[in-house]
Amino acid sequence: MNDTVESSGKRPGDPAYNFGYLDEQTKRMIRRGLLKAVAIPGYQVPFGSREMPLPCGWGTGGIQVTAAIIGPQDRLKVIDQGADDTTNAVSIRRFFARVTEVETTEETSAATIIQTRHRIPEADLRDDQVIVYQVPVPEPLRQLEPREAECRKIHAWSEYGIMHVGLYEDVARWGEIARTYDYPVMVNTRYLAAPSPIPKFDNPKMTGMAALQLFGAGREKRLYAIPPYTEVTSLDFEDHPFTVQRWGESCGLCGAGDSFLDEVILDDQGERLFVCSDSDHCRKRREEGHRGALAGHEEIRALEQADPA
Amino acid sequence: MYVAVKGGEAAISNAHAQLADERRGDRDVPELGVEQISGQLGLAVDRVMTEGSLYDRELAALAIKQAQGDMIEAIFLLRAYRTTLPRFGATEPIDTAGMTLVRRISATFKDLPGGQVLGATYDYTHRLLDFDLLEPDGDQPQAPETGPLDQAPAPRVVDLLNHEGLMETLGEPEEGFEPSDITRQPLRFPADRSARLQNLARGDEGFLLALGYSTQRGFGGTHPFAGEIRRGEVAIEIVPEELGFAIEIGDLDLTECEMINQFQGDEEHPPQFTRGYGLAFGGSERKAMAMALVDRSLRSEELGEEANHPAQNQEFVLYHSDNVEASGFVQHLKLPHYVDFQAELDLIRRLRGERDDDQAEAAE
Numbered sequence: 001m002n003d004t005v006e007s008s009g010k011r012p013g014d015p016a017y018n019f020g021y022l023d024e025q026t027k028r029m030i031r032r033g034l035l036k037a038v039a040i041p042g043y044q045v046p047f048g049s050r051e052m053p054l055p056c057g058w059g060t061g062g063i064q065v066t067a068a069i070i071g072p073q074d075r076l077k078v079i080d081q082g083a084d085d086t087t088n089a090v091s092i093r094r095f096f097a098r099v100t101e102v103e104t105t106e107e108t109s110a111a112t113i114i115q116t117r118h119r120i121p122e123a124d125l126r127d128d129q130v131i132v133y134q135v136p137v138p139e140p141l142r143q144l145e146p147r148e149a150e151c152r153k154i155h156a157w158s159e160y161g162i163m164h165v166g167l168y169e170d171v172a173r174w175g176e177i178a179r180t181y182d183y184p185v186m187v188n189t190r191y192l193a194a195p196s197p198i199p200k201f202d203n204p205k206m207t208g209m210a211a212l213q214l215f216g217a218g219r220e221k222r223l224y225a226i227p228p229y230t231e232v233t234s235l236d237f238e239d240h241p242f243t244v245q246r247w248g249e250s251c252g253l254c255g256a257g258d259s260f261l262d263e264v265i266l267d268d269q270g271e272r273l274f275v276c277s278d279s280d281h282c283r284k285r286r287e288e289g290h291r292g293a294l295a296g297h298e299e300i301r302a303l304e305q306a307d308p309a
Numbered sequence: 310m311y312v313a314v315k316g317g318e319a320a321i322s323n324a325h326a327q328l329a330d331e332r333r334g335d336r337d338v339p340e341l342g343v344e345q346i347s348g349q350l351g352l353a354v355d356r357v358m359t360e361g362s363l364y365d366r367e368l369a370a371l372a373i374k375q376a377q378g379d380m381i382e383a384i385f386l387l388r389a390y391r392t393t394l395p396r397f398g399a400t401e402p403i404d405t406a407g408m409t410l411v412r413r414i415s416a417t418f419k420d421l422p423g424g425q426v427l428g429a430t431y432d433y434t435h436r437l438l439d440f441d442l443l444e445p446d447g448d449q450p451q452a453p454e455t456g457p458l459d460q461a462p463a464p465r466v467v468d469l470l471n472h473e474g475l476m477e478t479l480g481e482p483e484e485g486f487e488p489s490d491i492t493r494q495p496l497r498f499p500a501d502r503s504a505r506l507q508n509l510a511r512g513d514e515g516f517l518l519a520l521g522y523s524t525q526r527g528f529g530g531t532h533p534f535a536g537e538i539r540r541g542e543v544a545i546e547i548v549p550e551e552l553g554f555a556i557e558i559g560d561l562d563l564t565e566c567e568m569i570n571q572f573q574g575d576e577e578h579p580p581q582f583t584r585g586y587g588l589a590f591g592g593s594e595r596k597a598m599a600m601a602l603v604d605r606s607l608r609s610e611e612l613g614e615e616a617n618h619p620a621q622n623q624e625f626v627l628y629h630s631d632n633v634e635a636s637g638f639v640q641h642l643k644l645p646h647y648v649d650f651q652a653e654l655d656l657i658r659r660l661r662g663e664r665d666d667d668q669a670e671a672a673e
Contacts, residue, residue, distance in 0.1 A: 090317050
């Protein structure tokens, strides 16, 4: 979040559009919304979401947040499913390259702004970084209470019993809380919030994070934020404490045993490979000389090549 | 297979090049001109302008061409362009009573001041494929010579009923009232009628058609009559600050529908008819009628009626009417979700494992 180009700013980028695509008034409106969001951690701030040239549900909220905070000195990283080379991440990165010409990077540590869908990078983020989440459904209560007017009342009164009952029903039925992603969190002990559909594996990274966490939901027209070093707790029960996913395997390429793994089906005989979902994390580890059990194998060479080198 | 999912820049560029090639189609057939679309696919252009909420025939035709005739994609293109446009101001409210009519029908009165004007309509056509249109230059129609319509004043039907006090009057807006603009401010609930009408005007024709139809079939019936449907051109006026009086800056081709619905009455008010309103660009008549039905349904609460059906539920209707939003979110499901799916796989395998263990234990 370096210096932003002020209203003069047609350049750099596509001369047909303002820097960052949005006009300066719209950016100001979004920044005001973000300031409010930071001031009331976890509270969903309604905002005048614009119709973007990318489809709703494909990251328009995150794109608007990034567009509102990005400046020419920023270095942008865009990931989807943890990886920089997934099609929609490529598409969004190309969009910003076109309308801002800022430097883009695939290296987590080199980025000043990281826009993400469905993951938080494995590496710890710093206080000079901002992570922007693309949020499809900002309302954590939506599946329990479809009415928006009701949900706003529930938040205003902090009456979150409905969510606890929902979680308890899981326990009663399956013996555990059967939520694996978009696992509800309390922000700063006040607002229930949706962490966006990140796997619950990533929830513990949210609490006390040094980086500013911004959330944009374009279609639902909401912004929210978690300021640096804010307490974020995943809901649970004393006798059913919150836990994260663990794999019996480690990454087939880099051997990491503590990262979120994607399962890749290699053939129709049930042969599978587990690889890091965070492609930058995996690449870094391989560069450092870590080798997974399947590294160099014939079947997965294409995969290694497909990963950013 | 995995590589395909992780398709990067090259795949995207190639996909777009292939799309452009398919769009052009058979090179032996002349390329479709934007003028041909706006001239010969006029109702498609009208729909794209209405739901794209931008009155520009050329750009709407361009969007239809670019989208290969996919209407929702065309609407999306026009919307995305519209967002980037600066706003110079707001017009004065249009006066549809002063419309230069090309069509005007009322289902409630056999005759009325200004008369019934059937105009160009598919109504009463027999839906038989016209094979003459298959031939080049097979379409050589001749409109009947009518000369300019000597248009008698054609006041709106609802205003005629007003004179008798049979029609609800909505009154003038309060001093300083500004209509909502849902493209600038997010919807809040309960939404006022200006926000609802704006939402419905931009809303998907198919969605509103189905909802309107549902009210006719008993899911929140409003007993409607098509009081009036009129189409024609209406002057638009603005009041520039430096002038202080209204000047005409152009005309809009519009279709307006006023539904007249069963009466209400309570201790304070004698029974009277209520209204539902529909407005669309060009000849989007089906849309205007469906919109009027749904507008009336959404007034259930303010009119003291029970609101138990989908078409009466503000949040249900207004949050789901926008086809650009709906199309985006439905289709986002084709984006990779394998991180979350992996999390679900892990859970379901574990739950099944525990179940097997329990059953094995019980068997022992």
